[in-house]
Amino acid sequence: MRHMRKSLPSRGHKGDKPMNDVIIIGAGPAGTACAKKLAENGFSVKVFDKRAEIGSPKRCGEGLSEASQQFVGKIPDRCIAQKIKGARLYAPDGRYLDAILPQGGFVLERKVFDKWLAEEAVKAGAAVQANTFISDIVKDERGYFAGVKGEFLDNEFEEKTKVVVCATGAESPLRHKALGVFSKVNLIDSCLQYELTNVDVVSDLIHIYLSGVLAPRGYVWVFPKGEHRANVGLGIIPQDKKPKAYLDEFLKLHPEISKGSILEVNAGCVPVGGMVKDMVANGFVLCGEAANHVNPIHGGGIKEAVISGQMAADVIAECLKKNDVSKRALSKFNDVWWKERGDHLKRVEKLRETLEKLSDSDLNDLVDALKPEDIIEFARGAKLSVLAKVLMRKPRLVSIARHLL
Amino acid sequence: MTWNINNNKCLRCGGCVSVCPAAALELKDNIIYDEKLCTLCGICEKACPVEAIKVTNQ
Numbered sequence: 001m002r003h004m005r006k007s008l009p010s011r012g013h014k015g016d017k018p019m020n021d022v023i024i025i026g027a028g029p030a031g032t033a034c035a036k037k038l039a040e041n042g043f044s045v046k047v048f049d050k051r052a053e054i055g056s057p058k059r060c061g062e063g064l065s066e067a068s069q070q071f072v073g074k075i076p077d078r079c080i081a082q083k084i085k086g087a088r089l090y091a092p093d094g095r096y097l098d099a100i101l102p103q104g105g106f107v108l109e110r111k112v113f114d115k116w117l118a119e120e121a122v123k124a125g126a127a128v129q130a131n132t133f134i135s136d137i138v139k140d141e142r143g144y145f146a147g148v149k150g151e152f153l154d155n156e157f158e159e160k161t162k163v164v165v166c167a168t169g170a171e172s173p174l175r176h177k178a179l180g181v182f183s184k185v186n187l188i189d190s191c192l193q194y195e196l197t198n199v200d201v202v203s204d205l206i207h208i209y210l211s212g213v214l215a216p217r218g219y220v221w222v223f224p225k226g227e228h229r230a231n232v233g234l235g236i237i238p239q240d241k242k243p244k245a246y247l248d249e250f251l252k253l254h255p256e257i258s259k260g261s262i263l264e265v266n267a268g269c270v271p272v273g274g275m276v277k278d279m280v281a282n283g284f285v286l287c288g289e290a291a292n293h294v295n296p297i298h299g300g301g302i303k304e305a306v307i308s309g310q311m312a313a314d315v316i317a318e319c320l321k322k323n324d325v326s327k328r329a330l331s332k333f334n335d336v337w338w339k340e341r342g343d344h345l346k347r348v349e350k351l352r353e354t355l356e357k358l359s360d361s362d363l364n365d366l367v368d369a370l371k372p373e374d375i376i377e378f379a380r381g382a383k384l385s386v387l388a389k390v391l392m393r394k395p396r397l398v399s400i401a402r403h404l405l
Numbered sequence: 406m407t408w409n410i411n412n413n414k415c416l417r418c419g420g421c422v423s424v425c426p427a428a429a430l431e432l433k434d435n436i437i438y439d440e441k442l443c444t445l446c447g448i449c450e451k452a453c454p455v456e457a458i459k460v461t462n463q
Binding site for chain 1: 416417418419420422423424428430432433448451452453454455456
């Protein structure tokens with residue numbers, strides 16, 4: 001029984017390099033979660049990551065709810081920059097509401113966190129290799145994806161495998177090459193973030209500023225990282241006026257933040273919808289942010305990536321045991337993911353679409369009408385009917401509410 | 406008809422790669438551009454968080 005053997009690459013013909021059952025491209029939360037689970041099931045798996053240092057540079061505000069540990073595992077203290085009690089939600093007029101989470105959350109240190117996730121995969125039996133650029137995915141004589149071409153330092157190599165997992169994030173053309181997948185420009189938020197030191201903010205809350213003027217469609221976030229440090233950034237619908245101009249305007253209004261010094265600048269485009277319908281091909285699976293598996297309302301991707309990677313691993317393990325990695329067999333991942341996560345995230349996307357239609361004065365009323373528990377519901381991805389109920393509390397918003405029901 | 410990137414402005418975030426409908430872009434050390442695939446649609450310029458890309462289509 002192949003799958004009973006513990007994580008040793010098999011040898012094909014004499015003289016061939018040992019072949020891994022699965023090659024994963026990308027050692028972010030999706031890739032390493034997938035690798036860990038496959039290795040735990042006895043499969044040999046290798047993860048390649050393009051970056052010289054796994055987890056760095058970050059493209060992330062680094063917030064994560066404590067409840068996510070249900071999927072991620074118990075996060076060691078060294079990965080946590082600041083423990084958080086909840087979120088402070090600011091209306092455009094400056095009034096705010098605190099939503100204290102029953103379990104709280106974290107602002108992480110991603111480069112420590114991602115390395116920890118990679119270590120967990122390695123402990124389970126997977127191999128991980130940083131600084132390895134995968135230039136192409138190659139097919140075998142049957143037309144199945146069955147290997148990768150890559151570069152590590154000066155060496156170009158080609159490695160064969162049974163299944164290729166693309167967990168590259170949205171920023172790779174490999175998902176396009178395999179499945180024709182790319183992110184529609186109106187379904188990404190264009191983001192810019194500074195990591196600042198010497199700022200004065202309430203440090204045990206994350207701060208969310210809603211305003212179509214400050215950040216059209218998106219929001220401004222201030223995520224404290226302890227010791228007067230914070231990630232301060234925003235995401236907006238792509239347009240001619242760039243995130244930097246908006247961030248400058250926000251900082252001008254907040255001397256307690258703009259007095260800080262910039263330690264790091266991060267940019268990125270985060271998918272806020274358009275979850276990929278069909279994520280598999282013969283010998284190939286797309287998961288995590290590469291499949292746009294991101295929460296469309298807040299743009300958080302860590303939890304979704306881990307769940308997606310684990311679900312992909314379960315299906316791949318089953319397929320490898322049956323020695324069938326055809327598109328038909330792997331398409332169980334489509335069924336499982338859409339049932340468990342996709343339909344839910346689709347509802348969240350609808351909620352986001354509704355919220356982005358609200359004007360700043362609507363948003364003022366909305367924040368006024370919100371109760372702390374509503375915010376928690378929204379972040380999880382409540383049904384539109386919950387939003388409708390909130391809107392009904394304000395006479396001016398009743399017409400929008402009726403439209404939702 | 407040209408596609409240009411200012412590597413001093415570019416933060417290597419790969420946002421342009423994620424929205425390219427033609428798979429003409431790739432992020433290695435810098436953004437790699439394949440003019441054979443590019444249709445000069447300008448979507449990458451729109452998505453870029455920092456005005457690093459300029460596409461002129463005339």
